[in-house]
Amino acid sequence: MDGVPEESWRGGEEEQKVNAMIRYLNALDNLGMTILEMLAHGLGLPDNFFTKNFEEKEATMIRVNRYPPCPLPEKCLGLGSHSDPHTLTILLQDDVGGLQVLTSDNKWIGIRPVQNSFIINIGDTLEAWTNGKLRSVVHRAVLNKEKNRLSAAYFMSPRNSALIDCPLALMDAKTNPRKYVPFTWGNFRKQLLVQKRVVGKTALERYLISK
Numbered sequence: 630m631d632g633v634p635e636e637s638w639r640g641g642e643e644e645q646k647v648n649a650m651i652r653y654l655n656a657l658d659n660l661g662m663t664i665l666e667m668l669a670h671g672l673g674l675p676d677n678f679f680t681k682n683f684e685e686k687e688a689t690m691i692r693v694n695r696y697p698p699c700p701l702p703e704k705c706l707g708l709g710s711h712s713d714p715h716t717l718t719i720l721l722q723d724d725v726g727g728l729q730v731l732t733s734d735n736k737w738i739g740i741r742p743v744q745n746s747f748i749i750n751i752g753d754t755l756e757a758w759t760n761g762k763l764r765s766v767v768h769r770a771v772l773n774k775e776k777n778r779l780s781a782a783y784f785m786s787p788r789n790s791a792l793i794d795c796p797l798a799l800m801d802a803k804t805n806p807r808k809y810v811p812f813t814w815g816n817f818r819k820q821l822l823v824q825k826r827v828v829g830k831t832a833l834e835r836y837l838i839s840k
């Protein structure tokens with residue numbers, strides 16, 4: 630609240646709104662951290678294997694997407710095909726529907742909105758961190774002919790200096806050799822700013838050992 634005189638927002642409705650928002654963000658973050666712990670546990674890693682890199686929230690971000698109605702929805706997309714580069718995405722969508730994911734046999738399938746629920750997407754960083762045991766999903770958003778659609782995504786990221794290096798326990802020289810050169814999240818983030826538009830999984834592919 631830099632530059633805003635304290636008395637102009639403290640104690641009133643504004644402060645209540647700010648506090649409510651902080652409570653929601655903390656709840657979202659706690660959910661994400663619990664999921665990351667459960668994923669580490671399921672992979673046989675120490676529960677805090679991922680979360681110990683998340684004490685500083687340097688690049689965690691929220692994006693709110695508003696998709697206006699489109700008279701020719703088959704001719705344009707709300708959001709093009711991409712995978713989320715971060716670690717984990719917690720996505721809230723309204724009841725309009727429009728999110729689609731790409732299956733392994735290259736078919737787009739729609740994700741039905743379920744009231745009061747979140748969609749959890751694995752991000753590219755988690756794919757590299759687990760040598761592909763967890764896979765980031767390619768997805769897109771299509772438009773509705775009549776209705777507006779809203780979605781909000783919370784993208785979790787580790788601190789910039791976190792080294793995304795798959796632990797030996799998840800690799801095997803013969804059956805599952807290292808797929809990605811180790812990188813820091815900060816460096817990946819910088820590359821993303823230069824790349825600007827991510828199509829499919831092109832962001833992560835830059836670290837693939839054999840293309």
Ligand SMILES: O=C(O)CCC(=O)C(=O)O
Nearest residue numbers: 692694722728770780782
């Ligand atoms: O609107 C949606 O359902 C997807 C949003 C999304 O993929 C994103 O913001 O990265």
Ligand SMILES: [Fe+2]
Nearest residue numbers: 711712713768
């Ligand atoms: Fe996305």
